[in-house]
Amino acid sequence: MEIAEKIKKLSAHQWGGTRKYQQKNQIKHIEENKSFNEGENKQKVDENKEKERRCPKCNAIWKKKTPTLSQVRSAVKESLLEHTEDVKSISQDSQLGYSGSVATGKVGNPKKIHKGMEPDIRGECGKRYDIDGFLISEIAKDIRPYKGKRWGKNHPDSKELELLVRKTLRLKPALRYMEKGKKGFSIVVYRHEDAHKPVRKGGLIIVS
Numbered sequence: 001m002e003i004a005e006k007i008k009k010l011s012a013h014q015w016g017g018t019r020k021y022q023q024k025n026q027i028k029h030i031e032e033n034k035s036f037n038e039g040e041n042k043q044k045v046d047e048n049k050e051k052e053r054r055c056p057k058c059n060a061i062w063k064k065k066t067p068t069l070s071q072v073r074s075a076v077k078e079s080l081l082e083h084t085e086d087v088k089s090i091s092q093d094s095q096l097g098y099s100g101s102v103a104t105g106k107v108g109n110p111k112k113i114h115k116g117m118e119p120d121i122r123g124e125c126g127k128r129y130d131i132d133g134f135l136i137s138e139i140a141k142d143i144r145p146y147k148g149k150r151w152g153k154n155h156p157d158s159k160e161l162e163l164l165v166r167k168t169l170r171l172k173p174a175l176r177y178m179e180k181g182k183k184g185f186s187i188v189v190y191r192h193e194d195a196h197k198p199v200r201k202g203g204l205i206i207v208s
């Protein structure tokens with residue numbers, strides 16, 4: 001073969017090789033782009049899904065992640081502990097705790113649409129929640145039961161404690177979606193022999 005011819009063939013071969021390489025590379029590039037775009041789109045869909053979290057019961061849009069149930073519980077615990085002296089000044093044997101949806105983590109009232117769900121602690125369903133305080137104390141004997149419950153508001157000492165704790169709870173940022181005023185926090189007083197009653201319902205004794 002003539003040298004000139006060899007060079008011609010070789011360069012043709014090389015050229016072809018380069019072209020193939022370029023084509024292959026181009027396909028690879030297109031595929032990479034495609035999968036990148038698909039990834040981007042999937043991410044967008046995921047973000048939209050994230051934005052579209054909704055309450056399964058009332059269909060309210062859920063966007064918030066805080067406060068969490070544990071942050072709410074900590075704020076309640078902290079508030080009750082701030083009144084340890086007030087509780088003990090009623091009588092040394094007095095104990096203060098709370099029950100209800102924040103204590104158990106679930107709405108218990110069967111009449112409520114959110115029954116079985118976490119209480120509306122982030123305020124996204126516009127439902128509000130309350131804290132059911134209970135006081136185990138010898139003053140129970142001085143309170144006449146009303147429909148089986150001894151309400152704290154019917155004794156001057158527990159009434160005062162109720163007002164003080166209510167004020168403290170209202171100052172906690174984690175509790176901003178609690179019911180306002182009297183609806184937000186009330187106390188039921190129990191005799192010592194009935195102390196198991198609120199506890200059995202998921203109540204937590206905080207000041208003991």
Ligand SMILES: [Zn+2]
Nearest residue numbers: 055057058125
């Ligand atoms: Zn809801």
